[in-house]
Amino acid sequence: MSIQIHPIKAFTDNYIWTLINKNNKQAIVIDPGQSAPVVAYMQEHGLDLTSIWTTHHHYDHVGGVMELQEYFPMTHIVAHSEHGVEEDQTIKDGSTVSAWGCSAQIWDISGHTATHMAYILDVDGHKHCFCGDTLFSAGCGRVFTGTIEQLYDSFKRLNELPADTLLYPAHEYTANNLRFGLTIEPDNAAMQEALAQAEEKMAAGVPTLPVTLAHERAVNVFLRIKEPSVIAGVEAKANVDSDKPLAVFAALRELKDNF
Ligand SMILES: [Zn+2]
Structure with a gap:
């Protein structure tokens, strides 16, 4: 099965990740915060929207769902019961969603919100994880309605996925x-290189995503909380019981809040 994955840009910096089946011209969108860019993309490429998946309830992730449902009445909505949409399939941790015969496992990766889901799609044995606002490249989501403990556990869990x-x-x-x-780990060469590449891509209007988990393990301080260089960087800026990984993680999140 060949599924193409394409980012539709929305608002100023959102990506609506779109799964495209070229054989039958069907598409699935994940977290459509806006409907207009999705409708335009479907029209331009002659695609039929057949399903919408949501990761969490924030407006910039679900704001376009109702309008898309009106525009594509057969669209099947997949969401958690707390996502504020009228879902056709209610998901929770351990659920499975299907995309043209490929299956996506649902993981609860809360912390940013209390009911944040990830979709881990397996295409020919290769995993694609749609992680919403939990993990960003080189960073993590803010804690809103979830807890820092949940976010810490979610990072631990995501880190158990295969490196590729x-x-x-x-x-x-x-x-x-x-x-x-780089304020925490100024000498991290992988981070320095990733920043140069990200700046180049942004200047060219090219997304820096997706990224591999292996890459994130090298450049994301929130996945590197046991590295001596990260612990030293946090200790230099905050009073923290650095023997406790959760305390290091929480201190990093707080430092980022004020960055
Ligand atoms: Zn959010």
Whole structure:
């Protein structure tokens, strides 16, 4: 099965990740915060929208759902019961969703919100993880209605995916996150290189995403909380019990809030 994955840009820095089946011209969108860019893309490419998947309830992720449902009445909505949409399939941790015979596993990766889901799609044995606002390249989501403990556990869980898993966050925050990361780990060469590449891509209007988990393990301080260089960087800026990974993670999140 060949599924193409394309980012439709929305608002200023959102990506509506779109799964496209070229054989039958059907498409699935994930987190359509706006309907207009999705409708335009479907028209331009002669695609039929058959399903919408949501990761969490924030407006910039579900705001376009109702209008898209009016425009494409056969669209099947997949969401958690707390996502504020009238879903056809209610998901929770452990659920499975299907995309043209490929299956996506649902993981609860809350923390940013209390009911944040990830879709881990398996295409020919290769995993594609749609992680919404939980993990961004080189960063992580803010804590709103979830807790920092949940976010910490969600990062631990995402880190258990195979290293070549492709991660598809919902925002283009990469360059700014790397600038923050370099305040913690100024000598991290992988981060320096990633920032140069991200700046180049942004200047050319090219998304920095998706990224592999292996890449994130090298450049994302929130996945690197046990590295001595990260612990030292946090200790230099905050009072933290650095023997506790959760405390390091929470201190990093707080430093980023004020960055
Ligand atoms: Zn959000």
